[in-house]
Amino acid sequence: MKNRKTDRKRKNKLIVSTVITGALCTALVMPSFAFGMNSLPVAAYNSEIIPISYKYNHWAEMYIEQLSEKYNVDSIFKDKDLEAYITEEDFLKIVKLVFDEEYDGAPDALTREAIVYELAKIWAQKTNQSLDEIVVIQMIFYEDTAEIDAKYNHGVTVAYIKDIAKGRSNGIFAPKDNVRYGELAALALNTRRAIDAELTNENQHKENENQPKEDERFETGGSYRIENDKVIFDFELINHYNEVKNLVFSSGQQFEVTITDEKGEEVYFITFCYL
Numbered sequence: 001m002k003n004r005k006t007d008r009k010r011k012n013k014l015i016v017s018t019v020i021t022g023a024l025c026t027a028l029v030m031p032s033f034a035f036g037m038n039s040l041p042v043a044a045y046n047s048e049i050i051p052i053s054y055k056y057n058h059w060a061e062m063y064i065e066q067l068s069e070k071y072n073v074d075s076i077f078k079d080k081d082l083e084a085y086i087t088e089e090d091f092l093k094i095v096k097l098v099f100d101e102e103y104d105g106a107p108d109a110l111t112r113e114a115i116v117y118e119l120a121k122i123w124a125q126k127t128n129q130s131l132d133e134i135v136v137i138q139m140i141f142y143e144d145t146a147e148i149d150a151k152y153n154h155g156v157t158v159a160y161i162k163d164i165a166k167g168r169s170n171g172i173f174a175p176k177d178n179v180r181y182g183e184l185a186a187l188a189l190n191t192r193r194a195i196d197a198e199l200t201n202e203n204q205h206k207e208n209e210n211q212p213k214e215d216e217r218f219e220t221g222g223s224y225r226i227e228n229d230k231v232i233f234d235f236e237l238i239n240h241y242n243e244v245k246n247l248v249f250s251s252g253q254q255f256e257v258t259i260t261d262e263k264g265e266e267v268y269f270i271t272f273c274y275l
Helices: 002-038 061-068 088-098 112-126 150-161 181-209
Strands: 218-227 230-239 253-260 266-273
Touching (some): 061 181, 088 181, 112 150, 112 181
Antiparallel strands (some): 253 266
């Protein structure tokens, strides 16, 4: 009888300990999950004080923060309601700060279609291109594409292709709405990135053209960028031969991509096949 009572007491203690441990784990895990749902991680450079996360009050604060790393945009966005409509004065300020201090143009209006068109023009000028001569795919990118003024439609399409403006999350562009300060921050940063990417590609092509003709080979290249908590990879295969080359694959597999971390350890692997 004593042995049974002793075993029963031990089992009860074990059950109580398990329940308490489980409750503690739940208390520790659930807040972490909640932070992950509503906030963005912040890099910690002080090993003694490590912030868990930082919550943005507005989706555009992330864009303003990144602009502030290179440009003094406080005079435009500090203490501003990011849902308020922009002024022409502030649009001209950010263009001169981020793109060209000698800019002397002006948008036709402060509507989304006019502002995006003006930024597409700036992108084209800074990359030595003519906006009107850029060939684009004739596709309907937005549900309300028909509402875009014909004057702006081509520029808006170029802006979409170059990741300058992708419209709103519900698949519309709202061309007649005026631009808000939050949108202005995102558009300015996206345009700056698009200009830099185009100039980088142009320089790479010039370097490739200057290579000795006897150096005939294929070259692979890759780059990445982080946008909206996603990592976007860009890959390219460059032909350094003097003539067009046809690639023949012996199997369905065409590409194999392996992504490693700073330690050289594989963190992602994917195979591309043609079926």
